[in-house]
Amino acid sequence: MKTKQLIGILLFLCSIGFVSCGDDDDKDPEGSVTLNMMNEGNGKTLLGTSDVYINNSNNFKTSTCYIADMGEASGLGAPVKLSLDNLAKEMAAVPGHLYHIYDKDVFLDFPSRKRAVIIESGYYKAYVIAPITVNGTTTGVTLKYVLAYPETNGLPEYETVIGNVDNVGDEIEYTLPKDAELRFSDYLDGEKESFDIQFVNGKLKVKLLESINHISGPYGDYGIFVRSGAAYTYVMFKAGLKK
Incomplete structure (x- = not known):
């Protein structure tokens, strides 16, 4: 009986617009x-x-x-x-x-x-x-x-700079969604042996392994594409460009 009374009250409230009962x-x-x-x-x-x-x-x-x-x-x-x-x-x-x-x-x-x-x-x-x-x-x-617009899924803005590495041993740590997938830019892919890049449990870590060389590298802006779900962004780190 109480259940029927409750249903009746809800139907009445729907009819007069006090609660939203539509989809x-x-x-x-x-x-x-x-x-x-x-x-x-x-x-x-x-x-x-x-x-x-x-x-x-x-x-x-x-x-x-x-x-x-x-x-x-x-x-x-x-x-x-x-x-x-x-x-x-x-x-x-x-x-x-x-x-x-x-x-x-x-x-x-x-x-x-x-x-x-x-x-x-x-x-x-x-x-x-x-x-x-x-x-x-x-x-x-x-x-x-x-x-x-696609959901951002916690991704940072496009072309976010996550830090600088200037001396051997310098390291950057940056938080990303735990389900993120990475793809290196062509420039980074060509010089990835100069860096130790790890992504574990939502933590992106970049460590400089070689001395900066303004002619042969590593030197400049390096980018990583980051996907979460059906959306992606682009993050950058700088090598030898710290002011």
Whole structure:
């Protein structure tokens, strides 16, 4: 009896708006835009500031971006993890599906073969609501879209300087997410024997093993790409550049 009374009270509160009983996934994110996106034969509407349009086959099409179909979703605000494996430049615009649209230059593959996007790179989330038809012919789709950013997962800002090493034995220690994966920049990879670089339990340690040589090295800015989840950043340390 008490359980039935409690349910009745909750239903009453929902009806008068004192508590939120709906699904937050259906709420549109702040800044979302509703767009009648006409295909190329009927005006060729572009999505946001991208070059994504709908061709006469009623597929999304792009030359400077990549599109990921995230599958069926409850709406634009549905919580969906980034999926970066099945990217394409042309994809069917299916009502009820959520799409992620990325600039083609934001990806980096890591030694684990996992792909990530730059933490500061904006991407579009687009949710197709329904086709637009005129006299039985599809001329485009109505959709909602919003500019979003990948979760940082505790990663530092891009191009963060983590320290300096100037004399043999100098060491830097810097904290990163424990699940982080590293990829050395080409410049560091070519001179990695000059440093002892360890990453254990979220601690990145860099130790200088050779004397600084301004001609043959080690000398200059050295970078490490750091991935956590589907996002990555870039940290730097300096050798022989301390003021």
